[in-house]
Amino acid sequence: MKHLIGGISSGGRALPEIDGQAFEVARSQGPWLWDAKGVRYVDTAMGFGATLLGHAQPDVVAATSAALLDGPMPSFAHAGEERAAAALAAFTGELSQVIFLNTGSEAVHLACRTARVATGRQRIVKFAAGYDGWYDSVAFGNAGQDSALMPGSQRPERDGLLLLRYNDFADAEQLFKDYPDIAAVLVEPVLANAGCIGPLPGYLKHLSDLAHAHGALVILDEVLMGLRLHPGLSGTLLGADPDLACVGKAIGSGVPVAALVGKPQYMSLFEQGRIVRAGTYSGAPPACAAVLATLERLAVADYPALVARGEALRAELVAAFTAKGMAVSTSGYGSVFTLWPSAEAPQNYAEAAASADSDWTLTLHKALRRQGVMTMPFAFGRVYLTFAHNDEAMRALLDGYKAAIASL
Secondary structure (H helix, E strand, C coil): CCCCHHHCCCHHHCCCCECCECCCEEEEEECEEEECCCCEEEECCHHHHCCCCCECCHHHHHHHHHHHHCCCCCCCCCHHHHHHHHHHHCCCCCCCEEEEECCHHHHHHHHHHHHHHHHCCCEEEEECECCCCCCHHHHCCECCCHHHHCCCCCCCEECCEEEECCCCHHHHHHHHHHCCCEEEEEECCCEHHHCCECCCCCHHHHHHHHHHHCCCEEEEEECCCCCCCCCCCHHHHCCCCCCEEEECHHHCCCCCCEEEEECHHHHHHHHCCCCCCCCCCCCCHHHHHHHHHHHHHHCCCCHHHHHHHHHHHHHHHHHHHHHCCCCCEEEEECCEEEEECCCCCCCCHHHHHHHCCHHHHHHHHHHHHHCCEECCCCCCCCEECCCCCCHHHHHHHHHHHHHHHHHC
16 A cells, blocks of 8 residues: 555646556756666656756755755754845845745745735735645636636636636726725736746736736736746736745755745835744745855856747747647747647637647657656646756757657
8 A cells, every 4th residue: 555645745746657657756967857767868847847957956956955964944043044035136126025935835825915914905816727826715716627717707706816817908907897805916927837828918017007006916926937037037027017926946946945025015014013924944044055056056047048949949849740740839938838739829728728638748748758758748738948958958858859759
């Protein structure tokens, strides 16, 4: 009898068996994974976006290890916490105040609490099909749920959480006409977990302007997209005007850490004792050491080169499928994108749900694994490229795709 439920602690890690064999990672380094038999794979899941510098980046591992040796849980304040906060604030602009947490879900939860106290209102709005963590309060309307399609004429609501159609200008305007008591709009700037759907031109600015005109805050959920497109928040790059933001994943290179960042007038509510926060492991020395070591390298990283490399790969993959007589498209950006079994990439969730083909994605995933390429096996999965994906890894990735496509 197995004691670990389903063999995993997070449902997103599930992988199908191939030829009766389960897959388990024995080691990861840079852009590579090795299984228990020593077989090497070029990885495109990359910690679901958490290892932007690559797996087990040596400088981050060294800094984290040193912090562990000095004591992982001192109970009280330590100097590394402020240093890490200052380093993070250098990436987040006006959102200059920082609270460290352990997971993105925690950061979103605290951001919503902050908005409710700051505004005296209770309702929070999130995008239908957006993913903002697994807590009950925001898990409503996730991709795959019936409510995410927003059927009928009534706006879905549960426990003070309202859903909003992504990339729908008119729906945003109607939302604020119907509900004068919104505390905040929780904005995933790119619908990553619904297939990396990006915002239409002007959409995030329009939504931010509407929210502020009606006294609501704008919370950017940057847990996945933060620092992925440039050395800063992706939402601000794409036009949003946030008051608070949740970051995680890429800031720690795979070490568990997240943060809430915000404008001083809202974060000061914590120092006034108006908002409760706690967390035994929040801001622990190993996490702060990982943040410092990671951000030092991201501050000088060549983002344009990474994005350009990914854009070239997207075009090459489409061409490879086309040569096989298969129409595909991609949505997203050079450093993170989704492949679709349709000639046109979706621009909203309704189109994404219509284009998604779980059987096609699973078949492609198995074919790629046989060629030494590891991908997410889900219809809304993403391909992540990192600064560790060097020429060797990119050749292995493209050659693996071409061989897998030929086998379909």
